[in-house]
Amino acid sequence: MPASHKILECVEKSSWIRKMFEEGILRKKKYGPENVFDFSLGNPNLEPPPSFNRVLNEMVNDTRPGLHGYMPNAGFVETRQSVAGYLNKSNRPNFTAEEIVMTVGAGGGLNIVLKTILNPGEEVIIPSPYFVEYNFYLDNHQGVPQIVSTKSDFSIDCEVIQEAITEKTRAVLINSPNNPTGKVYGEDELKELGSILSHYTKKFGSPIYLISDEPYRKIIYDGVSVPSIFDVYNESLVVTSFSKDLSLAGERIGYVAANPDMSDKKSVLAGLVLCNRILGYVNAPALMQRVVSDLLEKSVEISTYKKKRDMICDSLASFGYDFIKPEGTFYVFPRTPVEDDVAFVTALQDENILTVPGSGFGGPGHFRIAYCVSDDVINGSLPGFERVMKKYRG
């Protein structure tokens, strides 16, 4: 065997998204890139804000020795202090640098959290629809996903979560604002979730962690706010990145923040730092640590994404598409008018519209549109969206 059995299988499984990607390349060649409407990837089309270029230039011209070398595995203390200070503005104000670990994006952050807490075979409950990479991240550390449904408006169903809890449950992993649905979980549902987890943590004598993956926290609309899990439950960790709000997805910079009131904080934090090192990340990229430290309050122009959301949602609604209007992120997750979401996505493909079937997010009967694209792509796609719906609805 050239590659391990599992990796060969994963390469095979991944091939559906790869086929889509290759389909896109073929179609762009055949029909011209301006005639292919690619909504398949969550790669922000907005450039980082001007403040990013200013700070980056400052940092690059700072030639004090050691700035590109190793630092503690948790990151530069100054950066971690800034993050703590930033969190203290919107949370209970007791974060210090100690509770912050700078990471290689949220992907790196989730992996160090999961490796820290999971014994082989232990379970993580994930409300669905959800970001598919979570399955891989759990499998990396021999964890087992317990996928549970959400309510019809994609809000958390605390009852089904409670039913899914066993003595093997180590964590509940949520993602709010949610990829792919755009849902923001409300304070009441989080409070209820916190009190359920408190109950079982006490019952089993071992913490069930609440992990919130929040790279879209700043990308919200219509005055919605994203409640903090730190306020509802002590055994909690937030994982986030600057990939979406500063459009730095390729720079791989993010962090993990552990609740200052966590019951066994010291060993969890020691685990996070160790895992940052032994998973081969070692530390978050040095230059970007220093850059984001000065940009914690900044983001791309959210109103631009809101405009795009409204453009696509208004049109889809007028064509008869059925969807929950996203409160955040740059995704919308409409129902497909037929059960077979792959067939529907293929029909869109025939109109040179590239989207992702909901099955890929544990949400069959839906499809995901990533509207972090130019207005031209949105406008160009609308006739195709209309034709396909007409074809299905007659």
Add this chain to the structure above:
Amino acid sequence: MPASHKILECVEKSSWIRKMFEEGILRKKKYGPENVFDFSLGNPNLEPPPSFNRVLNEMVNDTRPGLHGYMPNAGFVETRQSVAGYLNKSNRPNFTAEEIVMTVGAGGGLNIVLKTILNPGEEVIIPSPYFVEYNFYLDNHQGVPQIVSTKSDFSIDCEVIQEAITEKTRAVLINSPNNPTGKVYGEDELKELGSILSHYTKKFGSPIYLISDEPYRKIIYDGVSVPSIFDVYNESLVVTSFSKDLSLAGERIGYVAANPDMSDKKSVLAGLVLCNRILGYVNAPALMQRVVSDLLEKSVEISTYKKKRDMICDSLASFGYDFIKPEGTFYVFPRTPVEDDVAFVTALQDENILTVPGSGFGGPGHFRIAYCVSDDVINGSLPGFERVMKKYRG
């Protein structure tokens, strides 16, 4: 349990090096940083070369859209092409971008290679002394290290490698120039190793990979050259980084190069790219990919490290220390005059000299000095090195 059993155990195990680190902090506070001689870490003290700052400035001022966003998981095609072109100058000239995967340092590179090839319980043969993190990297992917001895001059002992090969052997992992010994493996030993691995690859009908970890390739002295494993064996991969030769350890930038003549190249490369994604790295940091692309021929001033090597080696020799003069890296790995290397390292600590016991590298009865430090640290340490040796040798 707050953290997983394994991680708690690792945190505990790691505590010896952490204690050393904390000891250093305490001593620097107590005696003044100028009176503590810290040779414990391989963090280059030389700054990146001036060309780095020039190229970094250029890249930062290139504001074409998308340069900080996601790119293919393997990295920017332009960077991969540059690396291929660079390798073609010193190897059989048939690399293309396809065989290059940009990674989060060599740590990231080793992890994606190991995850790609290892089924649970499969073995990797590692000549000792070796870089201790390899044990963690193998364990991340449920691989089992088979540590084998080297000859008295730290060169590869092909006979013991051959004896260690079983049907479970998936790879031999070498590190040349070697951390901690400074040894560079010669062409003849690599050829012999290649022919042994060819034999067993044929016999078992499944490739045994040769993985060479080469971040110190450019840090060599006295006209020594580092032979390429690509020339001696087809089932081979090189993992490297710009951490040491460009002093960019904190920026986490490196790459994996797979032999263009590898037998099942396509599936191995697909595995590497998938693992880059699913281990949460996603891709190597975007800005640094573009920077190193223009600096492949560059390095810090190697003669400066040579001068440091000669300073420390000449003095140690005159004090009666017994060691193999390093041909590369910025480490020297002398024998301890007593069996108990931890006791000897502790005696050095009492002189405010911080080093690492050889036991930590699978080389008990030795200790590692990382001489990537200022000349003042070297000069300041010499009386202490002399006193401790006198104490032991009488």
